[in-house]
Amino acid sequence: MEIFGFPPQLILGQVLIGLINGSFYALLSLGLAIIFGLLRVINFAHGALYMMGAFAAWMTQAWLGLNFWAALVIAPLAVGLFGLVVERAFLRSIYHLDHLYGLLLTFGIALLIEGMYRYWFGAAGKPFTTPDVFRGIWDLGFVIVPKYRGFVVLASLVTCLAVWLLIERTRLGSYLRAATENPDLVSCFGINVSLLTASAYVLGAALAGLSGVLAAPIYQVTPLMGTNLIIVVFAVVVTGGMGSLSGAIITGYGMGVIEGLTKVFYPAASSVVIFVVMALMLLLRPAGLFGKEA
Amino acid sequence: MLRSHVLPVLALLVLLCIAPLVFYPIFLIKLLCFALFAAAFHLLLGYVGLLSFGHAAFFGTGAYMCAQALARWNLAPELALLFAVAVSAALGAVIGFLAVRRQGIYFAMITLALGQMVYFIYLQAPFTGGEDGIRGITPGHFLGVVDLSNPLALYFTVLAVTTLAFALVWRIVQSPFGMILEAIRENEPRAISLGYNPTLYKLAAFTFSAALAGLAGGLKAMSFQIATLVDVTWQMSGEVVLMTLVGGIGTFLGPVVGAFIIGGLEQYLAQSALPAPVILGAAFILCVMLFRKGVAGTAKSLLQNRAPKRSTPDNPETQATNRIVK
Amino acid sequence: MTSSQTAFLQARGLTREFRGFYAVKDLDLDIRAGQVHALIGPNGAGKTTVFNLLTRVLDCTEGQIRFDGEDITRMATHRVARLGLVRSFQISSVFPALSVLENIRVALQRPNGLGMTWWRSRSALDRLDERAHALLLDVQLGDFAHSRAGDLPYGRKRALEIATTLALEPRMLLLDEPMAGMGTEDVVHVTELVRRVARSRTVLMVEHNLKAVAELSDRITVLARGEKLAEGTYDEIRADAEVRRAYLGGTAHA
Amino acid sequence: GPDAIKVGLLMDMTGNYSDVAGRGSVTAAEMAVEDFGGTVLGKPIEVVHADMQNKVDIATSIAREWFDVDAVDAIVDSNMSSAGLAVSEIAVEKDRLMIMNISGSPRFTNESCNPNTIHYVYDTYALATSTGKAVVRGGGDKWFFVTVDYTFGHDFQAQAEDAVASEGGETVGSVLVPLNASDYSSALIQAQSSDANVIAFATAGADTSNAIKQAAEFGIGQGDDRQLAGLLVYINEVDALGLETAQGMLLTSAFYWDLDEETRAFSERYMEKMGKMPNMSQAGVYSSTMHYLKAVEAAGTENYAEVMAKMKEMPINDFFVKDGYIREDGRMMRDMYLFRVKSPEESTGAWDYYEKVATIEAEDAFTPVSESRCYLLKEES
Amino acid sequence: MPKSAVPTWGERPMPDPVLSVTDLHAWYGESHVLHGVTLDLKEGETLAILGRNGAGKTSTLRAIMGVIPRRSGSVKIHGRETIRQKSHAIARLGLAYVPEERGIFASLTAQENLLLPPVISPGGLAIEEIYELFPNLAERRNSPGTRLSGGEQQMLAIARVLRAGGRTIFLDEPTEGLAPVIVERIAEVVAMLKTRGYSMLLVEQNLAFAQAVADRTCVMEHGHIIETFTAADADSHAASLQNHLGV
Ligand SMILES: Nc1ncnc2c1ncn2[C@@H]1O[C@H](COP(=O)(O)OP(=O)(O)OP(=O)(O)O)[C@@H](O)[C@H]1O
Numbered sequence A: 001m002e003i004f005g006f007p008p009q010l011i012l013g014q015v016l017i018g019l020i021n022g023s024f025y026a027l028l029s030l031g032l033a034i035i036f037g038l039l040r041v042i043n044f045a046h047g048a049l050y051m052m053g054a055f056a057a058w059m060t061q062a063w064l065g066l067n068f069w070a071a072l073v074i075a076p077l078a079v080g081l082f083g084l085v086v087e088r089a090f091l092r093s094i095y096h097l098d099h100l101y102g103l104l105l106t107f108g109i110a111l112l113i114e115g116m117y118r119y120w121f122g123a124a125g126k127p128f129t130t131p132d133v134f135r136g137i138w139d140l141g142f143v144i145v146p147k148y149r150g151f152v153v154l155a156s157l158v159t160c161l162a163v164w165l166l167i168e169r170t171r172l173g174s175y176l177r178a179a180t181e182n183p184d185l186v187s188c189f190g191i192n193v194s195l196l197t198a199s200a201y202v203l204g205a206a207l208a209g210l211s212g213v214l215a216a217p218i219y220q221v222t223p224l225m226g227t228n229l230i231i232v233v234f235a236v237v238v239t240g241g242m243g244s245l246s247g248a249i250i251t252g253y254g255m256g257v258i259e260g261l262t263k264v265f266y267p268a269a270s271s272v273v274i275f276v277v278m279a280l281m282l283l284l285r286p287a288g289l290f291g292k293e294a
Numbered sequence B: 001m002l003r004s005h006v007l008p009v010l011a012l013l014v015l016l017c018i019a020p021l022v023f024y025p026i027f028l029i030k031l032l033c034f035a036l037f038a039a040a041f042h043l044l045l046g047y048v049g050l051l052s053f054g055h056a057a058f059f060g061t062g063a064y065m066c067a068q069a070l071a072r073w074n075l076a077p078e079l080a081l082l083f084a085v086a087v088s089a090a091l092g093a094v095i096g097f098l099a100v101r102r103q104g105i106y107f108a109m110i111t112l113a114l115g116q117m118v119y120f121i122y123l124q125a126p127f128t129g130g131e132d133g134i135r136g137i138t139p140g141h142f143l144g145v146v147d148l149s150n151p152l153a154l155y156f157t158v159l160a161v162t163t164l165a166f167a168l169v170w171r172i173v174q175s176p177f178g179m180i181l182e183a184i185r186e187n188e189p190r191a192i193s194l195g196y197n198p199t200l201y202k203l204a205a206f207t208f209s210a211a212l213a214g215l216a217g218g219l220k221a222m223s224f225q226i227a228t229l230v231d232v233t234w235q236m237s238g239e240v241v242l243m244t245l246v247g248g249i250g251t252f253l254g255p256v257v258g259a260f261i262i263g264g265l266e267q268y269l270a271q272s273a274l275p276a277p278v279i280l281g282a283a284f285i286l287c288v289m290l291f292r293k294g295v296a297g298t299a300k301s302l303l304q305n306r307a308p309k310r311s312t313p314d315n316p317e318t319q320a321t322n323r324i325v326k
Numbered sequence C: 001m002t003s004s005q006t007a008f009l010q011a012r013g014l015t016r017e018f019r020g021f022y023a024v025k026d027l028d029l030d031i032r033a034g035q036v037h038a039l040i041g042p043n044g045a046g047k048t049t050v051f052n053l054l055t056r057v058l059d060c061t062e063g064q065i066r067f068d069g070e071d072i073t074r075m076a077t078h079r080v081a082r083l084g085l086v087r088s089f090q091i092s093s094v095f096p097a098l099s100v101l102e103n104i105r106v107a108l109q110r111p112n113g114l115g116m117t118w119w120r121s122r123s124a125l126d127r128l129d130e131r132a133h134a135l136l137l138d139v140q141l142g143d144f145a146h147s148r149a150g151d152l153p154y155g156r157k158r159a160l161e162i163a164t165t166l167a168l169e170p171r172m173l174l175l176d177e178p179m180a181g182m183g184t185e186d187v188v189h190v191t192e193l194v195r196r197v198a199r200s201r202t203v204l205m206v207e208h209n210l211k212a213v214a215e216l217s218d219r220i221t222v223l224a225r226g227e228k229l230a231e232g233t234y235d236e237i238r239a240d241a242e243v244r245r246a247y248l249g250g251t252a253h254a
Numbered sequence D: 001g002p003d004a005i006k007v008g009l010l011m012d013m014t015g016n017y018s019d020v021a022g023r024g025s026v027t028a029a030e031m032a033v034e035d036f037g038g039t040v041l042g043k044p045i046e047v048v049h050a051d052m053q054n055k056v057d058i059a060t061s062i063a064r065e066w067f068d069v070d071a072v073d074a075i076v077d078s079n080m081s082s083a084g085l086a087v088s089e090i091a092v093e094k095d096r097l098m099i100m101n102i103s104g105s106p107r108f109t110n111e112s113c114n115p116n117t118i119h120y121v122y123d124t125y126a127l128a129t130s131t132g133k134a135v136v137r138g139g140g141d142k143w144f145f146v147t148v149d150y151t152f153g154h155d156f157q158a159q160a161e162d163a164v165a166s167e168g169g170e171t172v173g174s175v176l177v178p179l180n181a182s183d184y185s186s187a188l189i190q191a192q193s194s195d196a197n198v199i200a201f202a203t204a205g206a207d208t209s210n211a212i213k214q215a216a217e218f219g220i221g222q223g224d225d226r227q228l229a230g231l232l233v234y235i236n237e238v239d240a241l242g243l244e245t246a247q248g249m250l251l252t253s254a255f256y257w258d259l260d261e262e263t264r265a266f267s268e269r270y271m272e273k274m275g276k277m278p279n280m281s282q283a284g285v286y287s288s289t290m291h292y293l294k295a296v297e298a299a300g301t302e303n304y305a306e307v308m309a310k311m312k313e314m315p316i317n318d319f320f321v322k323d324g325y326i327r328e329d330g331r332m333m334r335d336m337y338l339f340r341v342k343s344p345e346e347s348t349g350a351w352d353y354y355e356k357v358a359t360i361e362a363e364d365a366f367t368p369v370s371e372s373r374c375y376l377l378k379e380e381s
Numbered sequence E: 001m002p003k004s005a006v007p008t009w010g011e012r013p014m015p016d017p018v019l020s021v022t023d024l025h026a027w028y029g030e031s032h033v034l035h036g037v038t039l040d041l042k043e044g045e046t047l048a049i050l051g052r053n054g055a056g057k058t059s060t061l062r063a064i065m066g067v068i069p070r071r072s073g074s075v076k077i078h079g080r081e082t083i084r085q086k087s088h089a090i091a092r093l094g095l096a097y098v099p100e101e102r103g104i105f106a107s108l109t110a111q112e113n114l115l116l117p118p119v120i121s122p123g124g125l126a127i128e129e130i131y132e133l134f135p136n137l138a139e140r141r142n143s144p145g146t147r148l149s150g151g152e153q154q155m156l157a158i159a160r161v162l163r164a165g166g167r168t169i170f171l172d173e174p175t176e177g178l179a180p181v182i183v184e185r186i187a188e189v190v191a192m193l194k195t196r197g198y199s200m201l202l203v204e205q206n207l208a209f210a211q212a213v214a215d216r217t218c219v220m221e222h223g224h225i226i227e228t229f230t231a232a233d234a235d236s237h238a239a240s241l242q243n244h245l246g247v
């Protein structure tokens, strides 16, 4: 049996592989959506934070001699801490301005961070190998999945779900959503909005950092690893619509799969397929798949 | 309005006419191309309130199309430029059609993404020659008379074309059409209720801006005799944003000043020990944090401060800098 | 073709559903040319929704709308405006950074074919000034022509808003709570303004200020829970027990 | 210039290529000048450099300024083939000399060849051909290509396929991947399901690094009967990947620091200055600068035509190249080497990465005169 | 100036004011909107602030709450100076704010809106009690907040702060845009709150409504309080009200 001249195993395999890429898209767009939700800032520095996460993982290994699990904890914390500094030092003083300034500021921050990292660590990057427990592959018959990638999908799903529950199903979530709309009023109810805002950025940054650590064993750890990714994630976010976190997550995985399948059926289009899907979505539903306004 | 610009514009023109005595014509040409590119970008940002983060797509298209026409079809330079403008405008209409459905940050993200898509298309298209670019351009004679292989003739041709383009931008901004653009930026639902179709106006402005960006790219390709992928990258889109930000959003000459500063800075940084991306990143941060009016905006408000100041409760000047779009 | 008998604006079976909730349900509305028609009703009755349906900001789930004999049920928003069915907005709806005069000129541009004119200078708009000034005088804004619209006091913005709307020479005006949030002084002022405007036009108005409603309207429709509760003159409405219970309450002062 | 002999480098000092060229190339040029003695024809020798930021316009305007104002005599390297090609044309216009070390575009000695330009270290044709021929000779005869989807990749693959076929090997499949795609799993799965015994990457830079890293993850080329071949891999990239990941891979290079006494001597001096070993392009900058200075001395003038004539006339013998010579089209002809990346166990220390498996003669590696598209060779023949 | 330790009001021992504002100034950017507001609110009292559009009524409430970035003067809540405190800390001293235009959150359902303000002191109403008081809200509890009609939203805005337990309520134009029947309902609610001993600061345009519920009335113009009078004196001030409010 074949589908369009391709064996179904290959297609199933690609769906699975696509899910892995989708894991990164989902984690990153979730972080973007959280930051956007509360700060109304499109965090252009997200790719740079992702890269910092990967480098932080390398540093915990190379400088501190710690293992992958330690990196998995330390790196998101470190990136989150950096996020805190960025939020306090820069973003905080531009909330009252047009939201585009947030985009421009974080664009500058991204250039600066990536420039510095290239200066310090070189453009070719640093080695980081798969943790020993995850060495090797699972042969599922129809596809071979490196064990580590299985772990990535799992880790991403668990994280996305946990964050989603945290925000949608707790009081914190309604604080976040309300503060998005009218921060002054929320603070009049006795809620510390500036703390809330900072936490949102820290959370988003930490998620980016976590994706970075997860990526380090798969992708070469280089200062530019986040640069091109971020634009794709933007397209994912636009397609999903900025309205909902679940939108960000679902579209993230979905786009990963679509991209994976394109690589089999029509590889020449695989670099643009996500943008094409975005364009189609804009034609059909300008607010995005899960967007609220329409 | 017009009065206040006559002197600076004249001064600038005079300076540009004598500049080749001091600077390399080719370097000046680059600045002019950037200035036109920035003005095209600013037409959207400053007057329609739309921040396009994918304008390199049009700049690059202009460059590739002009290069293609000159190198492979041996068209006359003016025809090659027209071709570049036409294709960029068409691309602008398509991208604009998709993008103007959303506003603000969404618009910025969408243009960025579509711009990146255009980059990939050029990357893969065989005619662009990948990393080597389109080469072998001989610019020929402009309008059949001006020999463009002479650097000075080339410079003055580019100067004339850009000056005309600037005049056109000025005309559009200061036309009844420009008035409606301003109104749409101020209050879109109100404009709709007055019977205007904002999508159409924004699309017209977008297409126009794309056409001008294409002209800038075409001029650059014609002058440098090469068209490369660099002109289509999103970094280029980011650079034009930076130029406008540095120069000053909302001032007619801002983009020109910004383009000159950034173009000059790049050249200077090239021979200094400072890492260029870090400096540009820092410039971005600095402009957003402390210097939102940009150079031209600051100069303007300094000049106005000397004149008796109008004090209204909410000063429009400060409002304009807090707000790029409504 | 609009005789005084057939309605100028006619809605039949107008219905709007929001996920199972009927904001407007099977509403018939007839507004005669030249009248001031008020739409009142308790909060949540669906008045704003009716406005949104009539001006095509919202699509109706069911029903048909005819304006001056033409079916506008599926027409694009800006085209409805061009037909002369124009809605006046709440307070913020001026172009704040433009001058008062420019606000009016923007409204005049399109009807005078100067909307897309990009090849001429703005002085091409000077020929609109005479008409613009006349409109400003009409709403007593003559002295404010060169002020920034955003700097005007509340009541004046309202006046400017209405003048801009009038510039379109609308045949029918829809006013949503024109007196909302206004001091007594401004209410008097705007009432007078609406009265003047209504002399030559059809007006549909939503308003909670009963004093103004009483003074201005020829006919009143009372909505409740999306449906028509009563219709008639002010006195007829006031006498209606249902209306008293659902809307006016005990203190129906006039 | 009247008072000094100046050589210039237009490098990407901070961007993507700053590791493989950048400061390291400038240092190599400075070492050459120092080793030469600092003066030639009684004039001091100066090295100038600029950060061209990967922009053609910056590179060309600086090149013009250097030639016109600063009296630079030769540009001895420039990042990016497009910039390099443009600079080489300016060299023609200004009667100066241009040497290309970092870029591998075959255009320099084909369509865009000119009498002012030398292509010194390698080109993609030579890499593809050498790898193709040497690997097939070593038994790897069924090839699967993972190719970056644009002109560079397409050409690269075609050149390698020709070489493979010329030695009796065959191409059993190929897959295109977008530039900067970062994820190669789809391509690798396809490669894995083919019956190839060589999986070749017609890619460059970060793409190659990602592909190799993920191949290791999928267990390809380590412990199975397949071999990985990187068509364009710099030692810096192997260093960044780590031997754990890169072990077993085959690649072609014009230079390795640990080939013999001479290479070690130079490289250790270089290491002291840069903190890392030189790659082929950086070593090439040293060698070509040295050769240029010797030619100036031999010609007794800095006039480009006479210097160029001397450069083409004098054989090149130094740590970088044995019996090398510059062909009429500007191509420096030299042997290429096929290396295999050592495993961590085989490696005895930092930068001990390669084991030489084969040498490919210059005539075998580079575009033969018969196939050249350079007008300079046509006139001759 | 040293502060006098002895309270300066007459012989009768007065309860400490819940809120005492002295010479409060506030700025939006460069524009100076409050020019020295002085007022106090006693325990259990309802104080109405009247004034034209733009007189600074809302700004007074916002300045007390600390959500205007630049302010000066003195704001004491239960005797504690709060001029340097952040607004969330000020709120926790027992202030409950029902803002102009209701401030209902679109992204939260009616019930989520109701549950949003954290309980700042015990003694607030339980949710069942609230639904009993406002049956409409119970009916529409799962609708998005801003899909409620104007009147429902106003109820929600008041109900919301009652739950949190603040005993000093700021009401900013609670009757704006409401149908007469609903205005009556709101008046009932305010009366009920009075009987329960809440202190209220009420900003109004609706003179009839304000006079029906207020113990004292202030008139504001151009960022100043220009006069204050008790309900008993209201008649003698009719002329000046006419003058200042254009009634
Ligand atoms: N977009 C919407 N989605 C869901 N429900 C809606 C929507 N718009 C209005 N409603 C509901 O429809 C009903 C009517 O609302 P509408 O705004 O028309 O009332 P109204 O008569 O204008 O009230 P008010 O006098 O308070 O302004 C309300 O119960 C409201 O909750």
Ligand SMILES: Nc1ncnc2c1ncn2[C@@H]1O[C@H](COP(=O)(O)OP(=O)(O)OP(=O)(O)O)[C@@H](O)[C@H]1O
Residues within 6 Å of the ligand: B314, E028, E031, E033, E051, E052, E053, E054, E055, E056, E057, E058, E059, E060, E100, E205
């Ligand atoms: N966010 C703001 N930025 C700048 N100025 C403001 C802002 N809010 C209010 N103002 C100005 O402050 C002054 C006082 O406004 P405020 O809202 O306090 O008046 P108000 O008495 O509540 O009027 P209304 O009856 O219209 O609600 C007005 O001149 C207003 O224009």
Ligand SMILES: [Mg+2]
Residues within 6 Å of the ligand: C047, C048, C049, E150
């Ligand atoms: Mg309403």
Ligand SMILES: [Mg+2]
Residues within 6 Å of the ligand: E057, E058, E059, E100, E172
């Ligand atoms: Mg107010």
